[in-house]
Amino acid sequence: MSTLVERILSVPGALVYVLVGLLVFAEDALFIGFVIPGETAAGLGGVDASRGHVRLWLVMVVVVAAAIVGDTTGYQIGRHFGPRILRSRVLDRHQRRLARAQDLLARRGGSAVFLGRFVAFFRAVMPALAGAARMPYRRFLAFNAAGGIIWGTGFVLLGYFAGNSYATVEKTIGRGAALAVLAIVLLALLVWRLRRRRAERRSEETTAD
Numbered sequence: 189m190s191t192l193v194e195r196i197l198s199v200p201g202a203l204v205y206v207l208v209g210l211l212v213f214a215e216d217a218l219f220i221g222f223v224i225p226g227e228t229a230a231g232l233g234g235v236d237a238s239r240g241h242v243r244l245w246l247v248m249v250v251v252v253a254a255a256i257v258g259d260t261t262g263y264q265i266g267r268h269f270g271p272r273i274l275r276s277r278v279l280d281r282h283q284r285r286l287a288r289a290q291d292l293l294a295r296r297g298g299s300a301v302f303l304g305r306f307v308a309f310f311r312a313v314m315p316a317l318a319g320a321a322r323m324p325y326r327r328f329l330a331f332n333a334a335g336g337i338i339w340g341t342g343f344v345l346l347g348y349f350a351g352n353s354y355a356t357v358e359k360t361i362g363r364g365a366a367l368a369v370l371a372i373v374l375l376a377l378l379v380w381r382l383r384r385r386r387a388e389r390r391s392e393e394t395t396a397d
Contacts, residue, residue, distance in 0.1 A: 201242045208233040208247065209254040212340070216258035216315050217265070226255065226311070227343045234347025248344045255305075255336035256329075262315030263328055270320025285309050293317050298331040305335030 199207070211229035230251045237244040266273060273279075279286055289310050293300040301323075304314035318328050 201236075204233065204236050204242050205246065205250050209250045212251050212254040213258035213261070215312055216255070217261035226251075226258075227308070227339075230340060230343035231347035231350070234344040234349075235351035236347075237344070238348045238351025244344070244348055248341050251344050252336050252340035255340050256333050259301075259315040259332045259336065260329070262312075263319040263323075263325070263332075266316030266319025267322070268319075270316065273316055274320065279313070282309065286313060289313050289317055293321060293323075298323070298327050301328055301331040302335040305332075305339045 208229045212226040215226035233242065233247040233251060234244070236242050237247050274286070289300075289304065292304070292310070293314065296303065300310075301314055301318055304310035315328075315332070
């Protein structure tokens with residue numbers, strides 16, 4: 189894991205901005221959020237900034253801009269090809285979650301766009317759903333921009349502070365111990381995510397019954 193991260197973060201600084209921006213953009217525009225969460229890319233950009241490889245403020249600008257533009261692209265796709273997109277093979281396995289996203293949008297309107305930014309699957313599909321539902325673009329943009337700014341800034345800073353903390357631990361107790369701590373934290377996060385997904389599936393099955 190550490191070797192892979194090191195390789196990702198060792199590319200030229202200019203390319204880091206491009207890669208992070210493209211991943212965040214593609215999450216919403218191309219519906220890959222449930223495969224490659226944009227928060228991972230934003231966090232890695234923050235970690236790279238903590239090493240002085242790229243500029244923190246510029247990473248935040250790139251992530252926020254990519255999030256807003258990606259959502260806008262997803263909105264336009266939904267507005268013009270909504271029904272076709274919702275019946276696509278990509279979403280076949282996620283119909284229950286898609287129904288939950290549509291229900292949230294129907295009940296909460298613009299605030300669903302804002303709240304959806306903080307849940308990987310909703311973040312990927314909510315812009316297209318808003319477009320398909322013919323939500324006025326100005327209303328969509330207001331909630332989209334608010335969510336993008338808070339989400340983008342937050343996850344980049346999270347990566348930045350995590351990177352600084354890792355450097356501090358490494359200096360204090362050595363690289364081997366620091367990697368062990370990092371591995372434990374990553375494992376704990378993985379277990380938490382798996383349990384959360386299982387709980388969501390059980391909830392969906394109960395609702396379906």
